[in-house]
Amino acid sequence: MSHLSQRPDDAVVGLPLPHESADLHVTGHALYTDDLVQRTPRVLHAHPVCSPHAHATVTRLDVTPALDVDGVVRVLTADDVPGINDAGVKHDEPLFPSEVMFVGHAVCWVLGETLEAARLGAEAVQVDYDPLPAVVSLTEAIAAESFQGARPVVERGDVDAALAGAAHVFEGTTEMAGQEHFYLETHASLALVDEGGQVFVQSSTQHPTETQEIVAHVLGVASHAVTVQCLRMGGGFGGKEMQPHGFAAVAALGATITGRPVRLRLDRTHDMTMTGKRHGFHATWRVGFDDDGLLVGLDTTLTSDGGWSLDLSEPVLARALCHVDNAYWIPHVRARGRVARTHKTSQTAFRGFGGPQGMLVIEDVLGRCAPLLGVDPVDLRRRNFYAEGQATPYGQPVRHPDRVVAAWEQVLASGDVVRRQAEVEAFNDSHPHRRRGLALTPVKFGISFNFTAFNQGGALVHVYKDGSVLINHGGTEMGQGLHTKMLQVAATSLGVPLERVRLAPTRTDKVPNTSATAASSSTDLNGGAVKDACEQILARLREVDGGRGLAWDDLVREAYFSRVQLWAAGFYRTEGLHWDPVAMQGHPFKYFAYGVAATEVEVDGFTGSYTTRRVDIVHDVGDSLSPLVDLGQVEGGFVQGLGWLTLEDLRWDETDGPGRGRLTTQAASTYKLPSLSELPDELHVALLDQAHEEGAVYGSKAVGEPPLMLALSVREALRQAAAAFGPAGTSVELASPATPEAVYWALDRARRTAPAPTELAEV
Incomplete structure (x- = not known):
């Protein structure tokens, strides 16, 4: 049994414990990003000016009427951006667009002393548009050959020969809709600039490091000038992996220009109309079975609705292609993929990240073909x-x-x-x-993440002179219980009671270069990093103890007076992974x-x-x-x-x-x-x-x-x-x-x- 997976007899992991913040959640005492506004003086509030068109060129933008509205302090436009006017990692998402690409696309943001002042100011902004043709549905995009990004193919064997020789061949089309994340807490950011010029952003984000990087390149500063903290999220489900960055950048830009804290929180309607969803998919397929109902070949093309920009559409599509087999052996497979460009919100990560869409295709195939083969669907699935x-x-x-x-x-x-x-x-x-x-x-x-480099995690563990422990790791908490598990891992690794361990909020200045809390990998990555940090500390403490069996508090105290380091930065990377995204x-x-x-x-x-x-x-x-x-x-x-x-x-x-x-x-x-x-x-x-x-x-x-x-x-x-x-x-x-x-x-x-x-x- 590997050292990573071995459990001590008195492990805290494995105990059926409640969520570490359960009592705060149910009593309303848990703080979220927007709650921090009440503790921040002189906050300005941001409100978007949204396009009514799915696709149009902005021909005139006049913000002066908004400045006449009582309480309006500033209107942020592209002219205010000191760095790069883009909020996407693919550099295809202008933060302040001159060409709007979906209904709800924000062309500028109004800052007001109150949210109502900002809203009235946004209504006063005058914008002229030149409407352009818009592709709205996935089938329209396919017919118009409106695609973006790579077109990967997963292939094994000789599909054409397998289907030609199959005893039974069927073909069909499978379509599936997207899904709205509908997290309880909508997108929120609170940004301020401290006396040293550091930009500090509180953000409801699953990926603080990427939020930090986007804010930095919009502001034209280095990453060390920006700190992002995620206290906790009221749900994420993938919707806060890529999409928070632009909102955090707007708040940070406003704080940098005005010198005052800026709060940006979307109401529910804005959140639903301005942010991405689960990708809808369209699939065509031909499938072959032998006389025993065994799959012999599958030829399928999966087209996802990417919306107006790439966002995470390429890795979502890759994961869909890698899950079109689900739990079934298919000797001969050809699965093609492509991302459609439509004039809708840029569709994004959502729990399962393409896996559900790929798996639905094969389950739809088996469900539809079982009666035609005269086989009970339960038996057809089991035998394959x-x-x-x-x-x-x-x-x-x-x-x-x-x-x-x-x-x-x-x-x-x-x-x-x-x-x-x-x-x-x-x-x-x-x-x-x-x-x-x-x-x-x-x-x-x-x-694991499709992209091998993301399969790494970091942690910072402090043991204080009184024997108490503070841990910080690169994962974010969105209600899924990650922090609960990390507390259990730390307590088990150090061999201390759970009550001796406390966890600090996720911050980019404590654990840098983190991966998103996504791909179901955060416990593996951050748990491995926490365990690594704890084991570094334990190794030092064993030398101090020398086999005497000192009690924890006595051992820590003696280690301190012996000038032994009582903190450690932990790191974990998933071994054994390799992936060629071109060859799939x-x-x-x-x-x-x-x-x-x-x-x-x-x-x-x-x-x-x-x-x-x-x-x-x-x-x-x-x-x-x-x-x-x-x-x-x-x-x-x-x-x-x-x-x-x-x-x-x-x-x-x-x-x-x-x-x-x-x-x-x-x-x-x-x-x-x-x-x-x-x-x-x-x-x-x-x-x-x-x-x-x-x-x-x-x-x-x-x-x-x-x-x-x-x-x-x-x-x-x-x-x-x-x-x-x-x-x-x-x-x-x-x-x-x-x-x-x-x-x-x-x-x-x-x-x-x-x-x-x-x-x-x-x-």
């Missing part, structure tokens, strides 16, 4: 699982495929699936206007996280409305560092996935009128989020036993993103329930999200159409 010794289409061996089998068998048993399948069949035979469906789907999700081949992931979900639904044949009756989940988190935190992540991830696949329906105005390109679902009143009424009547979650992960911090595995894909079982259950309204062998095409309306039209087609849909006819 990876086996030991097989590798992914991009060349990475699949380690521990037995774990997805173990999770599958455990769900079958604990969920009493065989008996319930018979009950579902009996119910459907006796209820002409209601149908039930029961589906199982697996998850195999790769853990290599070993990009440290390991795979596995899971299985079984979902039972009931559908009303008159309306398409449905209830989720029961969900059984078994998920692989390795040796859990913090079981309560991990269970919460599994449950929350599943529910967020359920929202993406069944409820959350982003809509943009695609008409040719003046509202073209406007997000029409820009509030909770028009954008449906999961609520208590959508939760399963029964939700059973278990963590997979005997799942130790060698070479990971204390044998644990990532848990943030993989559970989201467990919700694919809900969509597949809805498909089976809709198909049950038709004759045996009916193949159902189901829209995503599978809203009640979409389910109704699917079941209505099943009722009215005896043969399989023509678009899925065997070719």
Whole structure:
């Protein structure tokens, strides 16, 4: 067993502890970025002037009327930028644009003594536009060949020959919508300049280092002149990985010019209309099976809706291509990818980071093809699982495929699936206007950043003379429990009680050059770094102790008086990774996280409305560092996935009128989020036993993103329930999200159409 993954007998990791700030969250005492405004005197408030056009040239910008509004102090424009007028790491996102690229694009920002003054000032700014043609939908972009960025291909074997020789070949199209992050805390930044000229930015950001770098290059200063702190976030889900940087830069620019602190916080409507979403995808595919129902070949093209700039679209697409196999062995594969350019918000990271979109493609293929092959979908999925010794289409061996089998068998048993399948069949035979469906789907999700260089983490650990411990690491807390796990790792590593350890907010002047808190890797990276720092300190303390067995406080005191260093900077990098982004081949992931979900639904044949009756989940988190935190992540991830696949329906105005390109679902009143009424009547979650992960911090595995894909079982259950309204062998095409309306039209087609849909006819 490796030193990194070995646990002592008295470990604090593994204990079911509550979130370290749980009491602050529920009592309202937890402070977030915008709460700090109340503690900062003379703050100015920023408000955007947003474009009403999806695509237009700014022909005139007159800010003088705003300056006549009482309380307006300054209007920030491109002329004020001392450095680079760009907020994107690809240098394709002008901070103050002369060509607006989506409805809501901010052309300037008004600073006022109050938010209301800034808002009135923004209304007074006069802007003339010359409207230009706008590409709004993904299908429009494909037809117009409006693409951006690289076009990667993952390929193995001879797909054309495999499909030509396959016993059964089918083809189809799969489309899926994006998703709004809808974090509770909207984007917020608070910037000030201290007496030494340092720009200090409090930001709700998942990537403080990148926020620091963008602020620095907008201001035209070195990174050491900018410090970014993230106290905590009220949710992120990927939406605060890349998108906070421009807002932080606006606040920092305002503070630099006026000499006063500047606060920028988006209201909910601005947040929804100005920031990116999960990428919607369009996929075409041809798939071949042999007479035993085994996959022999898949040829697919995935097109993502990138919006107006690249943002993170290229790595999102790469991860989608690397997950189009999910848990299934496909001997011959060709998966092409491309990013569409549309005149919408620049779509960005979202929990799963392309993995869910790629996995939905293969699950849609299997769900639609199973009835045409005359095979139960549960059996079709199980017989195509990876086996030991097989590798992914991009060349990475699949380690521990037995774990997805173990999770599958455990769900079958604990969920009493065989008996319930018979009950579902009996119910459907006796209820002409209601149908039930029961589906199982697996998850195999790769853990690590696609970009190898990001797989590093840092930490700073102090032991004070009284034996108390302070830790600081490069990860950010957004409610996911990272800080809780880091406290447990530090206490376990040092062998001290948890109450002796405190954690400081994430700051770029304490731990530099950090990676984003993303890719489900933050516990692995920062936990490894915290452990490394603690072990450096322990090694020094052992020399002081000399085998005497001194108590902790006595040992620390003696070490201090012996002039022994009681602090350490820790570092961790994930070993064994290599990736060629051009060839799309290599070993990009440290390991795979596995899971299985079984979902039972009931559908009303008159309306398409449905209830989720029961969900059984078994998920692989390795040796859990913090079981309560991990269970919460599994449950929350599943529910967020359920929202993406069944409820959350982003809509943009695609008409040719003046509202073209406007997000029409820009509030909770028009954008449906999961609520208590959508939760399963029964939700059973278990963590997979005997799942130790060698070479990971204390044998644990990532848990943030993989559970989201467990919700694919809900969509597949809805498909089976809709198909049950038709004759045996009916193949159902189901829209995503599978809203009640979409389910109704699917079941209505099943009722009215005896043969399989023509678009899925065997070719």
